[in-house]
Amino acid sequence: MGTLNEKKILLIISGGIAAYKILDLIRNLKKKNCEIKTILTESAKEFVTSLSIASLSQNKVYENKFDLNNEIEMDHIALSRWCDIILIAPTTANLISRLASGSADDFISTVISASNKDIFLVPAMNVEMWNNPATEENVKTLLKYKYKFIGPVVGDLACGEVGEGKMSSINEIENTLAHYFAKKNNSFSKLKAVVTAGPTREYLDPVRYLSNESSGKQGYEIAKKLFDSGFDTTLITGPTNLNYPENLKIIRVTSAQEMLEQCQNLFPIDIAVCAAAVVDFQPNYQSEKIKKEESSEYNFKLSKNVDILKHLSNHVKYRPKLVIGFAAETNNILENSLKKIKDKNCDWIIANDISDKSIGFNSDNNEVTIIYKNQQIEKISKAAKSEIASEIVNRIIKSLGTNNVRNIN
Numbered sequence: 001m002g003t004l005n006e007k008k009i010l011l012i013i014s015g016g017i018a019a020y021k022i023l024d025l026i027r028n029l030k031k032k033n034c035e036i037k038t039i040l041t042e043s044a045k046e047f048v049t050s051l052s053i054a055s056l057s058q059n060k061v062y063e064n065k066f067d068l069n070n071e072i073e074m075d076h077i078a079l080s081r082w083c084d085i086i087l088i089a090p091t092t093a094n095l096i097s098r099l100a101s102g103s104a105d106d107f108i109s110t111v112i113s114a115s116n117k118d119i120f121l122v123p124a125m126n127v128e129m130w131n132n133p134a135t136e137e138n139v140k141t142l143l144k145y146k147y148k149f150i151g152p153v154v155g156d157l158a159c160g161e162v163g164e165g166k167m168s169s170i171n172e173i174e175n176t177l178a179h180y181f182a183k184k185n186n187s188f189s190k191l192k193a194v195v196t197a198g199p200t201r202e203y204l205d206p207v208r209y210l211s212n213e214s215s216g217k218q219g220y221e222i223a224k225k226l227f228d229s230g231f232d233t234t235l236i237t238g239p240t241n242l243n244y245p246e247n248l249k250i251i252r253v254t255s256a257q258e259m260l261e262q263c264q265n266l267f268p269i270d271i272a273v274c275a276a277a278v279v280d281f282q283p284n285y286q287s288e289k290i291k292k293e294e295s296s297e298y299n300f301k302l303s304k305n306v307d308i309l310k311h312l313s314n315h316v317k318y319r320p321k322l323v324i325g326f327a328a329e330t331n332n333i334l335e336n337s338l339k340k341i342k343d344k345n346c347d348w349i350i351a352n353d354i355s356d357k358s359i360g361f362n363s364d365n366n367e368v369t370i371i372y373k374n375q376q377i378e379k380i381s382k383a384a385k386s387e388i389a390s391e392i393v394n395r396i397i398k399s400l401g402t403n404n405v406r407n408i409n
């Protein structure tokens with residue numbers, strides 16, 4: 001049984017168009033043996049019916065009203081004591097604003113203000129509503145109050161526009177909750193995971209360097225998800241402009257050599273995810289700035305750079321139990337990845353097609369194919385990088401069950 005087994009979830013549904021998708025979430029959570037009680041806002045009842053929710057959840061559905069019979073048992077307190085978590089999906093801009101203001105003038109806001117549990121918000125709305133300065137301020141406030149956000153992601157919105165505001169997929173909601181409970185159980189706290197991300201820079205002289213277009217987004221998302229699942233996670237990153245979550249251990253490096261040394265400093269590592277786009281070649285470094293006036297042509301010599309993935313995969317003493325490499329390819333993706341897995345001796349290669357501009361470097365979305373050492377191949381369809389990261393972490397967690405990784409509880 002998974003980490004969601006027998007978990008009690010208080011589900012609050014507010015009035016967004018994405019509410020219909022929550023029926024699938026309830027079905028899936030029930031299959032995973034969760035117990036679910038639901039509260040619907042008045043607006044939510046315009047989008048889904050109490051009857052369908054009650055049938056699928058096989059449990060009580062509350063309205064957003066104080067009810068004399070329920071309140072004999074002080075339900076606005078009892079509900080939050082009963083549940084393991086509160087999940088609000090979808091969360092409207094309106095409810096976000098009410099939570100940020102701390103109101104407690106109806107059943108839902110009173111349950112929430114009386115809650116002693118972690119509260120997950122799954123926002124879903126039009127891109128302009130999400131980017132509205134008032135919503136942005138409210139979200140900042142809720143983050144300060146330690147509400148946990150799942151999404152939203154960038155994508156096609158119900159109104160026909162495209163942008164950030166799309167509700168995270170049902171899969172992503174389930175994965176996030178499963179990872180949360182794994183962390184609560186301390187299932188992976190003794191396993192050290194190291195993720196490399198971003199580009200490296202190889203300097204020609206004090207001001208010029210070779211690098212690439214990697215944004216680091218996919219690696220950061222994997223590190224976040226490993227961290228959120230309770231792994232002892234360190235992110236080793238080349239130069240990027242990305243934010244990273246509080247408490248995640250982060251080491252900033254510039255060159256491939258530094259990235260390798262930082263990996264070595266962390267030995268023994270249980271899981272290594274090499275998502276960094278390491279520059280393959282290293283120029284001869286000139287400590288004096290190259291003068292452009294000196295010649296109309298400048299030739300420089302490149303030598304092969306350190307190969308971090310190969311180094312970790314072939315380490316005699318400290319080979320991690322699971323070594324995952326990435327392959328950013330423009331053609332013959334499968335063929336090249338299968339060759340790479342053999343050459344490097346890693347366990348999986350996660351390949352993506354960077355010739356497709358809607359995925360890969362700098363994009364918020366990705367679509368990847370995982371090639372396993374045993375030549376099995378598995379495609380993860382196009383989704384937000386955060387959602388791809390959850391799927392990858394799910395597979396890492398599953399592989400631990402069969403790989404006899406040390407120290408697993």
Ligand SMILES: Cc1cc2nc3c(=O)[nH]c(=O)nc-3n(C[C@H](O)[C@H](O)[C@H](O)COP(=O)(O)O)c2cc1C
Nearest residue numbers: 014015016017018041043044092093094095124125
């Ligand atoms: C057809 C329709 C779709 C809507 N979709 C959304 C939505 O996706 N997200 C959102 O924040 N508000 C949406 N709204 C607006 C909310 O329903 C409205 O703000 C309502 O007051 C929310 O109430 P609640 O937060 O109590 O559920 C929609 C309204 C309509 C009429």
